[in-house]
Amino acid sequence: MTGYRPTKKFKKVLLGSGAVVVLAGLNAPAAVTFAEEKYHAYKIDQPGYKAQYGAWDTVGIPDEYRTNAIHAALLNSGKVLIIAGSGNNEKKFDEGSFDTVLWDPKDNSFKLVPTPEDFFCAGHSQLPDGRLLVAGGTARYEVLDGTVTRAGGGMRVKNENPDKPITFKKGTRFRSPSGVTYVSKFAVTVPKAKRDFKISYAKSGRMLPWKTSVTAAESRVFVEAVKDGKHAVTEKAAQYEIEGLKGEDADNAYGLAEKITMDKQDFQGIKAAYEFDPKAEKYIPVDPMKEARWYPTLVTLADGRVLAVSGLDDVGAIVTGDNEYYDPKTKKWSKAPFRYFPTYPALFLTKGGKLFYSGSNAGYGPADKGREPGLWDLETNTFKKVGGLADLDQTETSASLVLPPAQDQKVMILGGGGVGESDKATGRTAIVDLKEDSPAFKTGPELPQGTRYLNSVIMPDDSVFTSGGSADYRGRGASNILKAQFYDPRTNAFRDAAEPTVGRNYHSEALLLPDGRVVTFGSDSLFGDRDNTKLGKFEQRMEIYTPPYLFKDKAERPALQDGPRTPDAQSRVTYRTAHPERIERARLMRPSAVTHTTDVEQRSIELGVTKGKGEVTLAVPGDKSLVPPGSYMLFVTDAEGTPSEAKWIHVE
Template identity: 60%
Template sequence: MAARSARLTRRKTWLGATAVVALAALNAPAMSGFAQHAYHRWRIDQPEYRARYGHWSLAGLPEKYRLNSIHAILLHTGKVLLIAGSGNDVEQFDGGVFKSTLWDPAADTFKKIDTPADLFCGGHAQLPDGKVLIAGGTARYEKLKGDVKRAGGAMLVKNEDPDRARTFPEGTVFRSPAGVEYRSQFAVRVPAARKAGRGDRVRVTASEARVFVEAADEGPLGITNTTEQYAIDGLKGADARNLYGIANKLGLDKKDFQGIKDAYEFDPVTEKYTKVASMREARWYPTLTTLSDGRVLAVSGLDDIGQIVPGKNELYDPSTKTWSKAPTRYFPTYPSLFMTGRGKVFYSGSNAGYGPANKGRKPGLWDLATNTFTTVPGLRDPDILETSSSVLLPPAQEGKVMVLGGGGVGESPASTSRTAVVDLNAKRPAFEPGPDLPQGTRYLNSVIMPDDTVFTTGGSGGYRGKHASDIHKSQIYDPAANTFTPAADPQVGRDYHTEALLLPDGRIAVFGSDPLFADKAGSRPGHFEQRVEIFSPPYLHHGKRPRLTADGDTETVRGDEIVLRTAHPADIDRVRLMRPGSATHVTDFDQRSVALDITRRTAGALTVRVPEDPALVPPGWYMTVAVDKRGVPSPAVWVHVSRYRADEGSAAERRITRITGTLTR
C-alpha cells in the first residue's frame, strides 16, 4: 500500500508539473520560465536522477558563523576547519579581525575559533599526530600604484659587531644622508657579525637582515633610486658605526601583498591554535607538502617585502617543532607539489599565480637528496597552467597525476579545457592527453572519491569569474576508462578562493568563491560567496551502504594488518585508505587514496594490509572506506598510521634523522 501511495504521489507531482508547463506555454514568458524551473527542481529530485547524477544541497550555515572561507581542512575528528583570517577584506585586516569556524558535518553544528594571526593565504598540511600545520599568511595588503602615498621598499640592516645580535622594533627610524626618515613596518633581528681567523688576522663579515620601510612623510620626497647608507635613530658611538641600513630603491610603485613568518599547529582535540617556531622566510601563498617521513616542505610565497621567495625552501620537523633549511629551488606561488617517493616530489606545473611567465613553470620530478630536477614533457598548453587543478589519481599505487584546465599568467583571459595524465612509474614519464573538459576552465576543484573516481566541479572561464563566466557544471572522471561523465549541476558558482573536501560520510563539501565582478558587464563589484554547498555522489543513491567498524585499536603501522568488522565481507570489492584533505586556492596536496590488500575474509570480518612504503602512506590519520561490488562505499572509519614499527628503535632513528637530515626513510 505504501509503495502504491508513493507511486500515486509521484504521478500527481509529474502531472502537476506538466500542467504548469503547458499553461505557461499558452500564457506568458515569465510563467514559462517559472514552470521550467519548477520542472527542473522536480526532475533533479527524482530517485532515478540522483542515482545517475548525484544531488546538491546547501548546508544550513547560521549567519553568525559565516566567513570568507579561504582554507578548508578535514580533521580526524570528522570536523572541518574553515579559515578566513582577514578573508581578503582590508577593513577586517586593518581592524585585526581574523576568523576561523569549526563545522561538524555529521551534527551540522558550528563553533567560532580564536584565530591568533592573519592566516589568510598561508599554507597548511596534515601532521603525523593529526594536528595541522599552518604557516605563513598576510602581513600587508597590496596597494596599487595610485594608492601608495609613502615611498617604501626593502632596507638591509647591517651589523658589524661580532659580539652581539640586535633586535629593532617595528617603527625604528632609518635616516638618509639628506635627513629623510623611514620607519620599519615590522620588528627585525640582526645576527652578530661573523668573525674568522685569529690574532692580527681576524676578519669580520657584517651580518644582515631585511625589513620593509616606509617614508615618514607622504609624497615624492621619499623617493630614491640610488644606493645609500642610512643611520639608525637612537644609536651612538660604536653602535652607530656598527649598525646601519642600506637601501637601493625606495619608491611609490605598486606594493604587493607581504607574508609573515609565523607558524601554528591546530589541535583537533583541544580545538586551539598553538604557536610554534617561525619560518626563516616570510611567506604568503606558500605550498606545504608532507613528505614520507612526516616532515613538511615549505616552498615559495611572497616574502616580507612582497617579492617571491627566491628558492629559499625549508623543512618543518613536527617532533622538534623547528624549521631547517631545505634544498634551494624556485617556484611560482602555490605550486602543486606531490610527494611521490622517499625524498622525491613531483611538480605538476599547476600554480595559483604570482611569478614571471618564464621561470619555474615547467613540470618535473625534484629529487631533494641531490637537488636535481628532471623536466617531464608532453603537456599541451604548457603556458596555460596557472589556476589549473592537479590531483594524484586513485589509487596512489598507480603513480599517476592529472592536470585539469588552467588559465594564462596573471590576469590573462586565456583558459583551456585540456587535461593530461602522467605516469610517474614509467621509465621516462611524460604527459599523455586526457579527455577535454566541457569548456575552458580555471579554478576547478578536483576531489578523490572512494570508488576510485575523481569529482570535478565549478570554476570559471575567465580570470576570477570576470564577465559572469562561472561554470555551473560538474563531472566525474574515471581513471580506468579515461572518461568524464556528467554530474548534477551545482547551484552556486565557484571561482577564485574556492576549495572542496571529501567528508567521512562520502559527501563532498564545496566552499568559498571570490569573483571580481558581480555582473557580465563588470560594472558591479563581486562579493565573497559564504554559502556551503554539499554534493551527494550517485553512489549514495544506490541503496543500502556497507558498514565498517575497526576491531580493537585504531592505531597501526605500515606493513601491519587491520581487522574490519562488516556484516557481508563477501560483498566488499575493495578497501581504501584515504588521507583527509587540506584545500586552498583549488589545491589539495594532502588528499590521496591508497589501495589496501584484502588478505582474509572470515565471518563478519575483513583483514586488510597497510602498504609498507612510506612514500605511499606518510604517517598520519586516514579514513578507511570499504566499497562493495556495486561501487557503494561505507562511511569512513578513522585509522592512525604511526611513523615507526614498535621494534625499530624509533628514538634512535629519529636522532639519526635530525643529525643527517635524511629524507629517505
C-alpha cells in the same frame, strides 16, 4: 544530460489555463522561466535522477559563523577547519580581526576558534600525529599601481655587533644621505654578527697573535616614506642612518636599500607557524620559519617532515628559492635544497621520495620561470623536466592530483588559465605515468569548457569529482561554471554529475568528508555582474554534494564495525563486518588541506583485502613515500563502488 521527465498531468499543472493567460501577456518570459525552474526542481529531485547524477544541498550556517573560507582542512576528529584570517578583507586586517571556524558535519555545529595571526593565504600540511601545521600568512595588503602615495621598498638592516642581536620596533626611522626619512612597517630583529677567528704564522713558523674579522648579520624590513610624494623615490643604492642610535650602536647598525619606488606594492608574508590541535581545538605556536611566506606550499615528506616552498616574503618579493624543512619532533625549521617555484606550486610526494611538480600553481612569479613540470630529487637537488603538456602557458589556477590508487603513480592536471589576470582558460586535461622510464604527459579528455579554479576531489570509488570554476579570471564577466562531472581513471572519460547552484572561482575549496560526501566552500569574484561594473562579494554559502552511490538502498552500504586505530606489526588491520563477502576494495585516504585549488595532501592508497568469517583484514603498504605517516580515512567499497563510512586509522 538525461533524467526523469514529468508526466503530462504535471506539465498541465505548470502550463494550465492560468499560465497560458500569463504567457499571452507582457510577462510571458518570466512565466516561462518560472515554469522551467519548477520543472528543473522537479527533475533533480527524482530518485532516478539522484541515483544517476547525485544531488546538492546548501548547508545552514548561523550568521555569527559565516566567514570567507580561504582554507579548509579535514581533521582526524571528522571536523573541518575553515580558516579565513582576514579573509581578503583589508578592513578586518587593519582591525586585527582574524577568523577560524570549526565545523562538525555530523550535526552541522559550528565553533569559533581564536586566531592568533592573519593566516590569510598561508600554507598547511597534515602532520604525523594528526595535527595540522599552518605557516605563513599576511603581514601587509597590496597597494595597486596608481594608488601608491608614499614611496616604499625593502630595507636590509645590518648589525655588525658580534655580542648581541638588536631589535627595532615598528615605526623605526631610517634617514637617507639626502635627508629623506622612511619608517619601518614592522618590527625586525637582526641577529648578532658572526665573529671569525684566524691564526696566522710568520715565515719563521712562529704563531702570530689572533686576528678576528666580523661578518655583519642582516634582516629585511619594508619601509615607507614618512611623507607623500615622489621626492622620496630613489633608484640609487645607499646606506641609511637609523634614527635614535648613538655611539657604537650607530656605527654597528644601519640600513641598506637598492631602490625605493612608487611601484605597486605586493602582499607581504609572515614567518609565523602554528600547529592546530584537533583534540584541544586550538592553535599552538611553534618556531617561526626562517623566511616570511605568503602563498606558500607545505608538503609532508616520507619521514614526516614538512617542506615549505615559495611564497612572497616580508618585502613582497617572491622567495627566490630559499626553501625549508619543518621537523614536527623538534618543532624547528632548517634549511632545505634551494629551488625556485611560482607561488602555491602543486608538489606531490612520489614513490621513492622525489617530489613531482605538476606545473599547477596559483599565481605570483614571471611567466617564463618555474612553470615547467618535473621531478625534483631533494637528496641531489636535481630537477628533471617532464614534457608533453599542452597549453603549458595555462597551468596557473589549474587543478592537479595523484590519481587513485596512488600505487599507479599517475598525476593528472585539469584546466587552468594564463598568468595573472589573463582571460585565457583551457579545457585541457593531461596525465603522466611516473613509472615510465621517460615519463611524459599525454592528453586526456577535454573538460566541457575552458576552466580556471576547478576543484577536484578523489572519491572512495576511485573516481575524481570535479566542480565549479570559472571561464575567466576570478569569475570576471559572470563566467562562473555551474557544472560538475566525474572523471573515471579506468575509462579515461568524464561523466556528468548534478549541477551545483553556487558558483565557485578564486578562493574556493572542496574536500571529501568521512561519510563519502563532498563539501564546497568559498569563492571570491572580482565583479558581481556580466558587465564588470559592480564589485563582487565573497561567497559564504557552503554546499554539500551527495554522490550517486549514496542514493542506493542504505541497507546495501558496506559497514565496518570494531577494529584497531593503528596497523599491527605486519601493517594489517582487522575489522568485524556483517557481510565480508560484499567487500571488494579498500582504500586508505589522506584527509585534505586545500586552498587556491591546491591540495597536495589528498591521496588514495589501495589496500590488500583478505575476507574471513565475520571479519575483513586489510594490508597497508609499508612504503612511507606511498603512505606518509599520519591520520587516514579507511573506506571499503562493494562491487558497485558504494563505500562504507570511513574509519580513522593512524599510520606511523
